[in-house]
Amino acid sequence: MIIRSLTVRNFRNIASADFIFDPKVNIFTGNNAQGKTNLCEAISVCLGKSFRNPKISELLPFGNENDETYIEICFTFDEFPDKDNTISYVQKKNSFRLKFNGIEFKEAEKLYGALRYVIFIPEDLYIVKGDPEKRRNYIDFVSNMINRVHNSKLYEYNKALRQKNNILMNMNEYNSTNKMMLESWNDTIARLGVNVMCGRIKYFDMLASFANEYYGMINRSNEILSMNYDSTVMGDKGFTADDFEIMYETYLRRLRETADRELRMKYTVVGAHRDDVSFRINNMPAKDFASQGQIRSIAVALKLAEAKMILDKSNDVPIIILDDVLSELDEFRRSFIINHIDNFQIFITSCNFSDTDKFGHGKIWNVENGRFEIRES
Ligand code: ATP
Numbered sequence: 001m002i003i004r005s006l007t008v009r010n011f012r013n014i015a016s017a018d019f020i021f022d023p024k025v026n027i028f029t030g031n032n033a034q035g036k037t038n039l040c041e042a043i044s045v046c047l048g049k050s051f052r053n054p055k056i057s058e059l060l061p062f063g064n065e066n067d068e069t070y071i072e073i074c075f076t077f078d079e080f081p082d083k084d085n086t087i088s089y090v091q092k093k094n095s096f097r098l099k100f101n102g103i104e105f106k107e108a109e110k111l112y113g114a115l116r117y118v119i120f121i122p123e124d125l126y127i128v129k130g131d132p133e134k135r136r137n138y139i140d141f142v143s144n145m146i147n148r149v150h151n152s153k154l155y156e157y158n159k160a161l162r163q164k165n166n167i168l169m170n171m172n173e174y175n176s177t178n179k180m181m182l183e184s185w186n187d188t189i190a191r192l193g194v195n196v197m198c199g200r201i202k203y204f205d206m207l208a209s210f211a212n213e214y215y216g217m218i219n220r221s222n223e224i225l226s227m228n229y230d231s232t233v234m235g236d237k238g239f240t241a242d243d244f245e246i247m248y249e250t251y252l253r254r255l256r257e258t259a260d261r262e263l264r265m266k267y268t269v270v271g272a273h274r275d276d277v278s279f280r281i282n283n284m285p286a287k288d289f290a291s292q293g294q295i296r297s298i299a300v301a302l303k304l305a306e307a308k309m310i311l312d313k314s315n316d317v318p319i320i321i322l323d324d325v326l327s328e329l330d331e332f333r334r335s336f337i338i339n340h341i342d343n344f345q346i347f348i349t350s351c352n353f354s355d356t357d358k359f360g361h362g363k364i365w366n367v368e369n370g371r372f373e374i375r376e377s
C-alpha cells in the first residue's frame, strides 16, 4: 500500500496537521518531545491498532479531552494504484468509530494485519539484547503474521502449560495418581508444544536469510548475521518443521528426563515456552559482543526482513515506519536507511537535523510542539 495523505486533528499534542506524502521516503525531524512518535502512532491507529497499546482516553489532547479526535488516511493498494481508499478514525471521549471507505468497521483490530505495516521502535533493540521472552514474542509475532493460526496454537499451549504448572505448584506428594495426571498433561503439552515450535521454525530460515541480506547492506561489510532457533527440547539436533514425530518423541522424553527438576522447581522446565533465538555476528553471540550500532543494525535488518517476508508471502507491500532508528548509527548506515530502502514507502523520524543532509529525494517535515512544517527543497 501507499499512503497518499494524512489528516490529524486533536490527537495527543497534534492539534492540526495535514500531509501529502511522498510515495517513497518521508522524514520527520525535530527535537525530543515535539510529536514525531505521536504522528507515527496516528498512522498506526488508522491502520487498526496503536503500537503503543494505550488506553484510548490517553489519545485525547491533555486539557482538551472533550475535543473530537479525527484522523484520516487516504491510500492506494498496489494492484489498484488509481483507486483511492480512505480510513477515518473519529474519537469522542472514550468511544471511537473507524470507517473504511465510508463504511463503519466494527472490529477495528481486524484491520490490523489486513493493511500491512512494519514498525521499528527503540524498544525493538530488546529483541536482540533483552530477555528470551522478547525474542519468543517476536518470533511468535512474525509466525502469526504469515500464518494466522499460530497465535491460537500458542494460546492452547500456554493454557495447557498453566494447568500443568498449577498441579506442580499445588502438589504436596508425588504419588501414582499425581504421576498419571502429570503424564497425561505431558502428552498434551508435547503435542501442542511441537505445533508451536513448527509454526515458529517454518519461516525462520527465510527470516534469517533476509535479515542477513539486509544486515550486509546496512553495514556495507562482510559481516555475517546468523540466527538460530535454540530449542530446549531438541538441543543441538538439527530439525525442520517436517520432523513432527521425532520432535514429539523427543519432547516427551525431555519432559520425562526433567520430571525431578520440575517437581523441585514447581514448573515445567523445558519446552517451547523456554526456547530462545540467538543472533550471532561472524559467529560471535551478538547479545554479549555486539556494539550499540551493530545491535541497532540487527534490529533494523530484522524489520526490513519482516517487510520482505510480507511481500514474498502475501504480495502486499507493507509500509515501513522507523521511529528514532538513526541514532547511534554511523553516516553510512544512516545514509543507507534514508536513501536505499527501495520497494517500500517509509516514514522515518529523527532528532538530528543533519541526518537529512545527504537525503536525495522524498519529503522532509520539521516538527515543533505538535506543528509540522514541510521543508522546501
Ligand atoms: P522523542 O524524540 O523524544 O522521541 P517525540 O517527538 O517522538 O520525541 P512524542 O512521543 O511524539 O515525542 O511526544 C510529544 C509530546 O506529546 C510529549 O511531550 C508528550 O508528553 C506529549 N503528549 C503525549 N500524550 C499527549 C496527550 N494525550 N496530549 C497532549 N500531549 C501529549
Ligand code: MG
Pocket: 036, 037, 038, 323, 324
Ligand atoms: Mg519519539
